[in-house]
Amino acid sequence: MSFNQVNQNLTKNRSEMADLQNQAATQKRINKPSDDPLASARVLTARTEERGNTQFIKNINNARSFLEFSDQSLSELTEILVRAKELAVSQSNDASGNEESRMVTASEIEQIYNQSIQIGNRKLGERYIFGGQKTQNTPFNQTGEYFGNDSDMKIQTQKDSFVAMNLPGSKVFLGRGLGGDGIVRAQYETPTDVESLKDFQNQEIERQQINEEVDSNFLTTRGPASESGRQSRADRQDPVTGSVGVNLFSTLKNLEISLKTNDKSGVQEALDTLDQAISQVVLARSEVGSRIMAVNSTNDSLQKAVVDNKVTASQLEDADAFQVISDINKTDSTLKATLETSGKLIQPSLLDFLR
Template sequence: MRVTQSMLSNNMLRNLSSSYNKMGDLQNQLNTGKKITRPSQDPVVAIKGIGYRTDLNKVEQYQRNLGEVNNWLDSSDDALDHVGQALIRVQELVTDAANGSKTAEDRQKIQVEITQIRKQIQDLGNTKVGDKYLFTGTNTLSPLHDGTNFTATPGLNKDVKIEVYDGVEIKVNTNGIDLFRGIDEMIGKIETSLGDGSSETVISGYLTDINTQQNSVLEKRADIGARQNRVEMMENRLSSQEIIVSKQLSNNEDIDYEKVITEMITQESIHNAALSVGARIIQPSLVDFLR
């Protein structure tokens, strides 16, 4: 096949165009820090990047879910801590009322304070996170105590769970109807006994009931503490997963600057050499001589 001047010129121009494109791609990589800017440049890298970003989005969502879990558990524990303190005060008042030297007037004053503590504990049973009640099971939109009676709606002993990992859920609520109702009934009996002149023996007998309720509160708090420990482990797991996926995403998409700069310098040298050779290939035409 006869090689003409036109063929040499066209090949040279085509190679120069390809060289410009390569340098343009390398320049884009240096500007963006990414291996590709369009999926068509490398579909495999693009598909892997989508998968890694999906994993990162899931991790971020689970981290937000864990924040909500912590809100529930911390608020529940704080409420029960105040219930425990209230029971300690009831214990002190009952011990004082059981003293044989107390007059009817003294007992009335103790009864008034215990009544206020009872209302305070009822309010603690209605503790909320946002617009959701913590101690009413899945019936999160209704209070545990309406100011007169405890609610009897369904779902009070059902668990509220939040997903914190693929297929992993953590119970966030504390079933409180039995606990708060038991405490309320006990304090109601103490109020009655203080008002009807019951003996010191009857009143001191409530100390055992108070101790039982205190233990019940501690058991609930221990259960919350166990779940808080699990949440902490899940937070560590998600943090590790975030680091791993972020590293995989970086390895998949981010450039090695030293490598790209070296390729850029090499490509520039090749391009300059091509220009120099091309200047010799394209010979002056007759028109150039006539000028």
């Protein structure tokens, strides 16, 4: 009976010593779920949230790069449109312009047109930023024809929360999806969960099919002789939203033709359209800016959540080094005392050696 009791105490003390030595080596109070089941569950939850938030932060960094590059491109587009308007103003009357100066100015407008095409075909890495979801296809050809789509690229920034990381070129350069005030706006509410995202995607597919049908039935017309051969397009409203915007490429091309043909009235007409085009791009840029602010705010919240989760997990599972060392010394003293006491209680006899 005494031997069994002593053996049980020794086993218990040695097990406690092994656990404490393991804690000292790993600096962790919890090394397996059985050490503290409740705390282990909370640590697992904190780590799961931390990994999810870390991935959301990566998504946000990706979206922010896309949005900031879009903002930079829209800033350059605004500058060249302002320059185009300055040139149009200078050539809109006979006091500051004549046939020769208008021909020279037309060459600069042509360069501005080419620059706007280049901006529309900007790439970040291997993806075009103004192609909608068709990021591998060149959005615009040299005539300004659009080969992307009208859909935004959605990226998840939080649980059940998505944000658009781009503006399709059809909105910025062709004026599709714009209200009568020129403000770039989403056709529908931004999806907040997976189901609404699926509905949104289906609606966007239907919208794109309608737009493609309208494009296939669209005819380019030429104005009367009094318009000096300037190209004009029939006013078109978005078939879904009824919105109206300005085609930047047509605006610049019409201005170029008016200058080449010395059409003063055509140059004057281009001024109002250029104002609308500039407002369209500025408001598109403000939309991008608001998205950048939103993702930055979300990023700050996620960064704080990551730190909080790490602190929570650390408080639950990390071992107190001083406490562990103290417990090791205490357990070691107990183990030595148990061995010494057991040696006195169980005196070996000759029969013990003969067994």
